[in-house]
Amino acid sequence: MNEENKAENYHSSFISLLEKKYGGFTPDKNSFEATSNSKIARDLCYSDSQFSRLINNTASEGEFIRALRNVNRLLNEARLEENQTNPPIETKSNKLILISIVILFMLALGFLGFYLGKSNFKEVENKENSNSRYEMLQWSFENKYIKPYVKLKELPADCNYPCYKYQGKWVLKSEYKIPFFRERNGFHYVAKDAVMYVRCIDERDNSGTLFEGYEYQKHEIWYDKREMPIDSFLTGGQKTKVREDYNSLNLENDPNFIKLAYVHTFFKNEFNLDSTLIYRSGKVIGRDIEFLSDEILQEKIDSSKLIAELQNEVNSIAKNRLEDFSKPVACEPTTVPKLDFHLIDEGDELNFGCQFTTGRFLVDYNKVFVLEDQYINNYCR
Structure with missing residues (x-):
């Protein structure tokens, strides 16, 4: 796999994981439907500029690998917040x-x-x-x-x-x-x-x-x-x-x-x-x-x-x-x-x-x- 395809795969995986927590992604605006990019950056413990490189696919391979690990950690923490078998009741509770x-x-x-x-x-x-x-x-x-x-x-x-x-x-x-x-x-x-x-x-x-x-x-x-x-x-x-x-x-x-x-x-x-x-x-x-x-x-x-x-x-x-x-x-x-x-x-x-x-x-x-x-x-x- 050439470097260009590898970078694109990292970027697609990163966006796909974030969509699970923050809703659909709009490529034209480089934003998610439910949360601002600044808020997501804070959740991941990133600065706005670091997150901007990731979202615009200009980050390095190492940055993407660390980012994917951070998003997976965030999703695991989110599972503690909601019971996946009955999320509406748990959320209200x-x-x-x-x-x-x-x-x-x-x-x-x-x-x-x-x-x-x-x-x-x-x-x-x-x-x-x-x-x-x-x-x-x-x-x-x-x-x-x-x-x-x-x-x-x-x-x-x-x-x-x-x-x-x-x-x-x-x-x-x-x-x-x-x-x-x-x-x-x-x-x-x-x-x-x-x-x-x-x-x-x-x-x-x-x-x-x-x-x-x-x-x-x-x-x-x-x-x-x-x-x-x-x-x-x-x-x-x-x-x-x-x-x-x-x-x-x-x-x-x-x-x-x-x-x-x-x-x-x-x-x-x-x-x-x-x-x-x-x-x-x-x-x-x-x-x-x-x-x-x-x-x-x-x-x-x-x-x-x-x-x-x-x-x-x-x-x-x-x-x-x-x-x-x-x-x-x-x-x-x-x-x-x-x-x-x-x-x-x-x-x-x-x-x-x-x-x-x-x-x-x-x-x-x-x-x-x-x-x-x-x-x-x-x-x-």
Whole structure:
């Protein structure tokens, strides 16, 4: 066999094996129907450039031999994920088990937050760079053995299942701020980061119009040394709307503001697709407050008495005002990113106008999710 034929055989075998896991291969686009090339490269522990050489048949013989061995290993691991004698039942069971694990973990976080509240939210972290709390959630949706998403092969024959294109990882587009309304002025809530994993709720809905999002939020509580009243940050004509210059203010660069604590939250969203509108509901499942250390605060506040007062205020906010965030969210529906749901792609947005109740005071805020890592890139056919 000449070298050209040998290389072609390696390439054909490589593509054939990948099709068993990732669906049909389109030679014109050098892509698979169910998964992006970047995702497959990560599964095989390759860089995008290495995988590109393999998929374009420009790799060496040694690279192909190693790649075939890696794909066979991946397929063997996949057999652990599904029972080949009855895959649909096993897949559904695996999804339910994994979702149960996520929910139990979130409930555990809720108990942790409650315990910390009873303990006056003692300091957890001595460094200003707070640790994340979402590794368990990330593992639940990004591990390679069980995927809780609805797969392309599970969609109905007519492909009329809109939620399949919404599945994947969404992130918060930009931060938003909310001033607290309470007895003492000067406290502010900054929604800094959020990561949400969205999946179709196929176990209780066959229409493809229901999907849920498990969301980790990392937010902050700040103190304004001027203790300006809440009206100072609201527009004159609309008393529930914050001023744009306040929302765009970088508190890190403003000497009047001091960061006091991080707020870690797990939130369960549910979305209902109704024609051209998407309705969002949901509530907090777990929360943890993490103070900055006294050493860090003393660098910005020269009064130990004031530091103790501020920490007591944050405790009070955590026990009372943040309960408002635990209530079901009140948001207006948003329009769908695209009328043809098959065209929804990474970079598309869900833009929700919501209201937060702080005390008896309503404050409007805008929360925008951006689709960062879509689970099914290709169209259902």
